[in-house]
Amino acid sequence: SSNNLTKVENYRKATYTTPDPVLFGKAKGMNVIFVSMESFQNFMIDLKMPNGELVTPFLDSLAHDGDTFYFDHFYHQTGQGKTSDAEFLMENSLYPLNQGSVFISKAQNTYQATPGILKGYGYNSAVFHGNYKTFWNRNVMYKSLGYDQFFDASYYNLTPPNIKNFGMKDKPFFAESMPMLENLKQPFYTKFITLSNHFPFEIDQGDTNFPKGNTGDWAVDQYMQSAHYMDEALQQFFDSLKKDGLYDKSVIILYGDHYGLSSNNYPAMAKMLGVKQITPVMDSNLQQVPLFIHVPGVKGGVEHQVGGEVDVRPTLLHLLGIDTKDYIEFGSDLLSPQHRNWVAFRNGDYVSTDLIMSSGKCYSVTTRNLATDQKACNNLSNKVKNDLQMSDTVVNQDLLRFYHPNGFKPINPSDYQYLGPTK
Numbered sequence: 001s002s003n004n005l006t007k008v009e010n011y012r013k014a015t016y017t018t019p020d021p022v023l024f025g026k027a028k029g030m031n032v033i034f035v036s037m038e039s040f041q042n043f044m045i046d047l048k049m050p051n052g053e054l055v056t057p058f059l060d061s062l063a064h065d066g067d068t069f070y071f072d073h074f075y076h077q078t079g080q081g082k083t084s085d086a087e088f089l090m091e092n093s094l095y096p097l098n099q100g101s102v103f104i105s106k107a108q109n110t111y112q113a114t115p116g117i118l119k120g121y122g123y124n125s126a127v128f129h130g131n132y133k134t135f136w137n138r139n140v141m142y143k144s145l146g147y148d149q150f151f152d153a154s155y156y157n158l159t160p161p162n163i164k165n166f167g168m169k170d171k172p173f174f175a176e177s178m179p180m181l182e183n184l185k186q187p188f189y190t191k192f193i194t195l196s197n198h199f200p201f202e203i204d205q206g207d208t209n210f211p212k213g214n215t216g217d218w219a220v221d222q223y224m225q226s227a228h229y230m231d232e233a234l235q236q237f238f239d240s241l242k243k244d245g246l247y248d249k250s251v252i253i254l255y256g257d258h259y260g261l262s263s264n265n266y267p268a269m270a271k272m273l274g275v276k277q278i279t280p281v282m283d284s285n286l287q288q289v290p291l292f293i294h295v296p297g298v299k300g301g302v303e304h305q306v307g308g309e310v311d312v313r314p315t316l317l318h319l320l321g322i323d324t325k326d327y328i329e330f331g332s333d334l335l336s337p338q339h340r341n342w343v344a345f346r347n348g349d350y351v352s353t354d355l356i357m358s359s360g361k362c363y364s365v366t367t368r369n370l371a372t373d374q375k376a377c378n379n380l381s382n383k384v385k386n387d388l389q390m391s392d393t394v395v396n397q398d399l400l401r402f403y404h405p406n407g408f409k410p411i412n413p414s415d416y417q418y419l420g421p422t423k
């Protein structure tokens, strides 16, 4: 109801994070290139094989080159919608649903997503993904988000040896995407969704020289190898962007969509990480996924603030010089000095600078033991639940139908058709 919308609007006004005045607009007019790194967790950054070799040397170099922002306390916030939940968080700054996939159950809603917002600034938008368009109901949802084009599996050469598991392997995926990317009208807003590092993390012989791990847990061992393959594919993608000049004109954002290894793998992971067992606090830490943001001409560095996928939208829009105060969103600009110091997980758990709620139990960040200040835990718990609930109200009641941000032209899904390549 409009009553509920007013409540949400007031909440939103009270939680809005003002942008950093120095960084605001530093990427104005630039292209945007998102890369969703399948199942890629943050503990992999700087991880070495027993022989001392880095597992993901390219991403490690981004983390330390000083030109890229690398967020090392950044968390996924996905639920059952996995990759699609991460996409939803990133582009709407709303939480996904408690159950099922919001891409499937709420694709007919009204959204004010980043592709739609950027349309008003002359941007053209496209998604690249080596699986078929109906997976996760993307072909329906992307219309509601305002995506102009969707280069799905039908645009790629899906014959062996290019395919594995869900679709295109990352190396041929990026290689075949380049001409399509280069043909887009600029400025563009694009998203590349990788696939190779998906469970069961299998890599064909000859696709990389990198060995499997040797923990004895096949999933963990293959994860090392397939993450390395993805790392090589990303390096190849960056090289192509540098060669064709897009690198200097584009904000590049890479993020791990959600965890890849689960509690089934914790015994082997404990061995690998050199600890007795994976505690609830460590389980919470393992929900960290890396986030990288490269802005041409802007110095980066390692950023330790606690944040999550919901926070990326305001961070990006502020870099592009678009103030988010008129939009209903639940994130907080990661690069703002006023960035909020907690992140909500979909199940009501959370992490803040001081506290960790893991499986409903509250721990202290400093001692890593059960927290003594129960009141502080409960306070934050209530804040987190309220944040999730407010977002759920927006999504479940389709409240953005009634909301009209200044200067935003409503998205009409029937304006879009993803017909496939013209043969």
Ligand code: GP9
Pocket (backbone or CB within 6 Å): 081, 082, 083, 084, 131, 135, 166, 193, 195, 198
């Ligand atoms: C499939 C890809 C993987 O298109 O997005 O999906 P996931 O299982 O990670 O959600």
Ligand code: MN
Pocket (backbone or CB within 6 Å): 038, 039, 082, 083, 084, 257, 258
């Ligand atoms: Mn995924």
